[in-house]
Amino acid sequence: MDLRYSESDEKFRAELRAWLAEAVPAFGPPPGIHDWAARRLYDTGWQQKLFEAGYAGINWPREFGGRDLSATEQLVYYEEIARAGAPYIGVNFVGLLHGGPTLIAEGSAEQKARHLPRILRGEEVWCQGFSEPSAGSDLAALQTRAVRDGDDYVVSGHKIWCSFGPVADFGEFLVRTDPDAPKHRGISWLILPMDLPGIEIRPLPTLMGESDFSEVFLDNVRVPARNRVGAENDGWRITNVTLRFERGTAFASEMINLQQTLAKLTAFAKRVTSDGVRAWDDADLRRRLGHLAAELDALWAMVKLSVCEAEAAGIPGVGASAVKLFYTELNQRINEVGMRLLGRAGLCRDEIEDMPNALIAGRSLQSLSLTIAAGTSQIQRNIISERILGLPREPRPAAEKAKPA
Amino acid sequence: MNFQISEDQRALQEGVRSFCEGRLPDERLAELAEGGGFDRALWKDLAELGVFSLRRAQAEGGLGLGFCESVLVFAELGRRAAPGPLAWSQLAVSLIDGVAEGEVVVGGLDLTGGAALGPHLLEHLDHVDVLLVMDDAGLRRLDPNAIEARPVEVPLDPLTPLHRADSLPEGEWLAGPDEAARLRIEGAALLSGQLLGIAETTLLMAVAFAKEREQFGRPIGGFQALKHLMADMFVRQEVARSAVYAAGATLDDPLVGSAPRAVSAAKLVASEAALANAHACIQIHGGMGFTWEVPAHYFLKRARVLECCFGGSSEHADESARHLAERAEALVAARA
Numbered sequence: 001m002d003l004r005y006s007e008s009d010e011k012f013r014a015e016l017r018a019w020l021a022e023a024v025p026a027f028g029p030p031p032g033i034h035d036w037a038a039r040r041l042y043d044t045g046w047q048q049k050l051f052e053a054g055y056a057g058i059n060w061p062r063e064f065g066g067r068d069l070s071a072t073e074q075l076v077y078y079e080e081i082a083r084a085g086a087p088y089i090g091v092n093f094v095g096l097l098h099g100g101p102t103l104i105a106e107g108s109a110e111q112k113a114r115h116l117p118r119i120l121r122g123e124e125v126w127c128q129g130f131s132e133p134s135a136g137s138d139l140a141a142l143q144t145r146a147v148r149d150g151d152d153y154v155v156s157g158h159k160i161w162c163s164f165g166p167v168a169d170f171g172e173f174l175v176r177t178d179p180d181a182p183k184h185r186g187i188s189w190l191i192l193p194m195d196l197p198g199i200e201i202r203p204l205p206t207l208m209g210e211s212d213f214s215e216v217f218l219d220n221v222r223v224p225a226r227n228r229v230g231a232e233n234d235g236w237r238i239t240n241v242t243l244r245f246e247r248g249t250a251f252a253s254e255m256i257n258l259q260q261t262l263a264k265l266t267a268f269a270k271r272v273t274s275d276g277v278r279a280w281d282d283a284d285l286r287r288r289l290g291h292l293a294a295e296l297d298a299l300w301a302m303v304k305l306s307v308c309e310a311e312a313a314g315i316p317g318v319g320a321s322a323v324k325l326f327y328t329e330l331n332q333r334i335n336e337v338g339m340r341l342l343g344r345a346g347l348c349r350d351e352i353e354d355m356p357n358a359l360i361a362g363r364s365l366q367s368l369s370l371t372i373a374a375g376t377s378q379i380q381r382n383i384i385s386e387r388i389l390g391l392p393r394e395p396r397p398a399a400e401k402a403k404p405a
Numbered sequence: 406m407n408f409q410i411s412e413d414q415r416a417l418q419e420g421v422r423s424f425c426e427g428r429l430p431d432e433r434l435a436e437l438a439e440g441g442g443f444d445r446a447l448w449k450d451l452a453e454l455g456v457f458s459l460r461r462a463q464a465e466g467g468l469g470l471g472f473c474e475s476v477l478v479f480a481e482l483g484r485r486a487a488p489g490p491l492a493w494s495q496l497a498v499s500l501i502d503g504v505a506e507g508e509v510v511v512g513g514l515d516l517t518g519g520a521a522l523g524p525h526l527l528e529h530l531d532h533v534d535v536l537l538v539m540d541d542a543g544l545r546r547l548d549p550n551a552i553e554a555r556p557v558e559v560p561l562d563p564l565t566p567l568h569r570a571d572s573l574p575e576g577e578w579l580a581g582p583d584e585a586a587r588l589r590i591e592g593a594a595l596l597s598g599q600l601l602g603i604a605e606t607t608l609l610m611a612v613a614f615a616k617e618r619e620q621f622g623r624p625i626g627g628f629q630a631l632k633h634l635m636a637d638m639f640v641r642q643e644v645a646r647s648a649v650y651a652a653g654a655t656l657d658d659p660l661v662g663s664a665p666r667a668v669s670a671a672k673l674v675a676s677e678a679a680l681a682n683a684h685a686c687i688q689i690h691g692g693m694g695f696t697w698e699v700p701a702h703y704f705l706k707r708a709r710v711l712e713c714c715f716g717g718s719s720e721h722a723d724e725s726a727r728h729l730a731e732r733a734e735a736l737v738a739a740r741a
Contacts, residue, residue, distance in 0.1 A: 001414060001473040002407050003654040003661040009406070072406045259732075266726075266733035280730070287719060290726030294670035297725075298648035301408075305647045308408040322643045325636075384639050385632035389612050392627030 003304065005072060012069075013076045019053055020084035030087060033210050040125060040167040043090030047122030056120045057096065060104060064116040071311035075252065075304065082256035089253075091164045095119040095126035099172045102189070106230045106238050111191065115170070127168035129159040129192065129216055130239070137379050139174075140183045140236060144218060146175035146190065152222045153177070153190065158215065161373075165201045165214030168194045178233050187235035191227040198222075208365050251327055252303060258331055259296050261363065262289065264356045265338050272341075279341055292334050299327055319388070325380040328370035335364040408650065410477070417474055421481040424454060429485035431700045438563035438703070442488050443532040445510075451487070452507025457495050461505060467498075472591070472656035476598035476649050483602025483679075483711075486703050488564040490529050492595040492714075493537060496588050500579055501535055501546070512549075513537035514573075515715055517589060528710070530554055530568040538573060544585040547576035562706035590668050593715040594652045597671040600711050601642070601649045603704045604678035607686035608638045610701060614690055631689060638682045645671075645678035666728040669721040676718050679708035 005013070027046060031038035050056045051065075058077050060066020069077065089096060100119045103112050118124035135142040144157025155175055162171070171192040178186030194201075198221035203211035230238045266289055269279040280286055306323055338360035339346045345357040346364070371377040385391045410418065428447055437444060452458070459475050461467020468474075475495065482491055490512035494504050503509035512533035514525060517540055527536065536547040554570035580588070612635055615626030625631055652671035655662045683705035687694035694701055712718060 001410055001650055001654050002658070003651065004658055005406055005661075075406075260736070262729065263732045263736045266729050267737050270730065270733060283723075286726045287722035290722040290724070290729055291673060291718075293729040294648075294673045294722070294725040295644070297651070297667065297670040298644045298674045301651035302644060302647035304406065304408045305650065308406070312409065319643065322640045326640050326644055378633070381633040381636035382629070384636040385626075389608075389632075389635055389639060391612065391615065391632050391635065392624055394629070 005076065009070075009072050009076050012073050013080060016055065016077065016080045017084070019055070020080060020086055023049055023053065024084045024086050027087065036166045036211075040091050043087065043092055044122035044125065046087040046090075047092045047096075047120075051121045056122075057100070060100065060116070060120070064104060064112060065120045071307045075307060078252035079256055082253050082260065091125045091167055092119070092122060094128050094164060094168075094172065095124060095170075098128060099126040099170070099191075102172065102229065102238060102241060105241050106189075108226075108229075110226070111229060115191070124170060125164060125168045127162050127164045127171045127194065127214075129162055129171045129173035131161045132158055133160055137376055139239075140187065142174055142176060142187065144173070144175045145179070146177050146188060146223070148177070148225065149222075151225050153188075153225055153228070155190070155192070155218050155221045155223055157218050159218070160204070160215050161213050162201070162216045163213045165194075165216055166203060166211070170194060171216070174235055174239060177235075181233060184236045186233055187239070188232050189229045189235035189238045190223055191229060192221070192223055193227075196221050196223065207368070208362070251324070254331075255296070255299060255303065255327060258334060259300075261338070261356075261359065262293055262296060262334055265289065265334075265341060265360070268356055269341055285337075285341070288337055292330070292337065295330055296334075299323070299330060302326070321375075321380045321383045321388075324374065325377055325384070328367075329377065331363075331370055332367045335360060335367050339364050408654070410650075414474060414477055417470075418477045418481060421454065421456075421478050422484070424450075425481050425485040425487060429487060434486055434564065434700055434703050435697075437488055441531070442562075442564040442566045443529060444488065445532070447487070448489055448510060449507040451482075451491075452505065456482070456491065457498050457507065458505035459495065461498055466505060471653070472594055473650070473653040475595060476601070476653040479595045479598030480602035480605065480649070483599030483707075484606040486564060486603070486606075486700075486707050488529075490533060491599070492592045495595060496592050497535070497537060500537075500544075503534075509534045511535045511537060513539060515589065515592075516540040517585070517716075518720065525570045525573060526557065527552070527554060527568045527570060528565050531556075531566065536576075537579070538576065539585050539589060541582060542585075543578060543582050544580040544588065545576040545578045547574060562703070562710050564703060564707065565710045589715050590665055591656065593672045593721075594649075594656055594668045596711045596715055597645075597649045597652060597668070597675040600672075600675035600679040600708060601645045603708050603711075604638070604642045604645050604675065604682040607679075607682040607701060607704050608635065608642055611635055611638065611682075611686040611689040618691075625689075634685050634689060638685050641674075641678035641681055645675040648674045663728065665724065669716070669724040669728075672716060673718055673721045673725065676708070676712040680705070680712065683708050 027049065031042050047056065054067065057066030058069045058074050060068065062068045096119060100116060103115055115124060130139060132142050132144060144155065144159065146153040146155045171194055173190045173192040174187055175190055176186050177188040198219040200217040202215045204213055204215050206212050269285065269289065272279050302323055306319055342357050342360055345352060345355055346361045349358055349361045351358045382394060386393050455468045456478060458467040459470050459478060463469035493513035494511045497511040498504045501509055501511055504511055510533045512529050513536060514527055516538060530549055533549050536549045538545050538547055551574050552570050554568035557567040557569055560567040615631055615635065616624055618625050648671040652667045655664045655667035683701060686701045687705065690699050690701060693699050
């Protein structure tokens, strides 16, 4: 039960910190949120820089160009990236944290060679095509059909919540290859080149007013069968490997950002005056902020514990659901206190000088997605109560057929 | 960094767990509640197990272990609501002779932060041989027999009997304010361990009951409304577990962070987990949960006792806010 980073961890930290101190200021500020082409250029440009400096794929094996850092070095990495205010992983998210890790675990030698180095170098952007309008929390109910025709699958269907769709080169897509099997057993995992004929991408504005994700319509898209990852109809198991990565350490840098957000809010509370009174002098508010800070410390300890446990087990465990659930709801509670503190200034999403209003107003909206994406909080509670506590399962869909009635 | 419990720590945890489960089954808690809330023979055996001498150097007859092991052991004591001034006695092991062996029972009263006005509520006064009083000036020892006090007829926790005293003699000074402050932080860490144990045990009780109890033709644990209550109990337990382990690790190795900050976080989230989980456990038991017979109430009541000692939640929230303000000032300074 030891929290001390090793000498080699600290050596790694010092090197990374020195590199970031030069690289981050030199890279410049990010482009506007609506300019997808510029965002791709910026995010992949930063990924290229990381690659050149030897900081790409921190948890990927060396044989695929990764850094293969230990779990604790990864934590150091996230701490330093956040500390330096380095660019967000952005459009590289799906490739680096989803698609790539899935190929490493389940892909063929050819698939690995084709995609992994390009993802690491920022030359290939991925998106995700899992959810459908009728398959959200019940993801295994997905209906997008893939019919084998010679060396191809012919894919038709409708995907939704596809982040980075407009700029993606490839997508990780779940498709139904056996409509007669129980619904979890008829799904396959495909690498979908996003420039194939028959693919239409329609941006879907979020409540932020931004086109962060898209709908994807597939109309008889011919996908080579060699793009299937793993065995036919084994896609559900493969997906669960990916989802567990998403619930594991994927949020680490956001958690550290949240610590900084809370410190910014505190700095604001300590100087804002209303009738000459600082918000910080209100014991109730001060204690609420202190309590949130304590919970953030507990969360970071929880990440360390779960990372150390995951390292021993090889992949993130189901306990990662507890981390995800706690982190996402804590994030919302912090932004809620922030909005109360800002008062009317929170109604303005333009920057007001010396105020965190734009940051908090934006986050208070953005954070609403956290308890929905990657398995809603309600689904996480089902997972915890069934898989960890052993309570009776929800009526099981395993026996159901995938075909709609 | 390997933040997981080591094999030795696991073995210690399991040893204390099976001891406490054997000696403090539910029926025994009921007997103790009836019989004054203390068991001197159990106390001696806990001493033999090393509960009080855990952190004492091996050369002095202790186990030479640290706070990591102590919070694990105190979590096990909390899981079975072991009665008595456990934290005070462990803190006193190097100050008072005979504590390590269980010959001398040391209790205490924390008056830090200006709570000096009476009446004072003294825990286990009939069972302690030495009473420590901690305040902003330091730490002193009092002879319990020299205190004029009358028993409280109905203490909130039947396993924590109380006496009421309107004033206290000065006693003999043992330590100044710095050492008292250090002991207080260490004591808060130990209590956090006990509170974690309460969060764990009330979750176990709730899950076991919900799997057995049937209504509407099926186990109530299958209803999502209850499953989600228990999932939230699990999350609170895990948050508390992480923070309590971190407090232990930070006390053992000050280079990894600020011990006062880590302990305040642990005390806050462990208090919250213990109180909320004990409440949820009673709720899940339904009408039976409101009876004396179902032992959930012992844990809720003990959680209240522990929450109040060595800084209540408001004080630890203030302390956390103080550390947060330091970070905020550093942020402002860095920008300037």
